[in-house]
Every structure is written in C-alpha cells, then in structure tokens.
Amino acid sequence: MKAVRRAVLFVLITAVAFTAAADDIGPKEALRLRQAGEILALEKLLDIALSLHPGARLLEAELEEDDGRYVYEVELITRSGAVRDIEIDARDGRILKDEEDD
Structure with a gap:
C-alpha cells in the first residue's frame, strides 16, 4: 500500500508542477x-x-x-465510471464540494 501511495504522490506532484493556472500552488510552495x-x-x-x-x-x-484559502481540487473516478469533483480545505480537511462532473 505504501508503494501505491508513493506512486500516487509522485504523479500528483508532477501534475501540480506542470499546471499553468495563476492560482495553482507549485510543489515547492506546497512543501x-x-x-x-x-x-x-x-x-x-x-x-x-x-x-x-x-x-x-x-x-x-x-x-x-x-480568496486566501488553500484548497485541494481532487478528481476521482468511481467504480461505476462516474467522475467526481471534490474540493477539500487544505488546512483542516473539510469537504467543501463533492459533486459529479458533467
């Protein structure tokens, strides 16, 4: 399980590093x-x-x-194939949004 989590973290850090939106936080700043x-x-x-x-x-x-709040935007695919968009407050882990992507 640790190997899977490490692989997931590597993919995520790589994905974050290549995003271009102005509000995105890069890996160095996230660390x-x-x-x-x-x-x-x-x-x-x-x-x-x-x-x-x-x-x-x-x-x-x-x-x-x-707006001064750090938020992780997470996209998942469920077992049934539905794509879920989830927003999580990065400071306290509160779920801000959990909805199916159109």
Whole structure:
C-alpha cells in the first residue's frame, strides 16, 4: 500500500508542477506550506477524498489558493465510471464540494 501511495504522490506532484493556472500552488510552495503547518499532508487529504467513494481511483489533484484559502481540487473516478469533483480545505480537511462532473 505504501508503494501505491508513493506512486500516487509522485504523479500528483508532477501534475501540480506542470499546471499553468495563476492560482495553482507549485510543489515547492506546497512543501513550504506543509512544513510550516499551514496545510495538512496531501496523503491525509487524499485519504479523506477516497473515503467518500470506496473503490474510486484518483485522476488528478491540484492545490490552489482561492480568496486566501488553500484548497485541494481532487478528481476521482468511481467504480461505476462516474467522475467526481471534490474540493477539500487544505488546512483542516473539510469537504467543501463533492459533486459529479458533467
């Protein structure tokens, strides 16, 4: 299980590194925020997102700053093939949004 989580984290960090949106937080800044205790560990937030939809697989995750709030936008695909968009407050793990992508 640890190997799978490490692989997922590598993919996520790589995906975050190549995003171009102005509000996206890059991997260096995300690490700084985590070390400063301003956001929770990505692994913990992914566990929260995946617990909402057992058996779902991660498609993408991005850390963004939105009006002074750090938010992870997580996209999952469920066992039935539905794509879920989930937003999680990166500071406390609260679910801000969980809806099916159109």
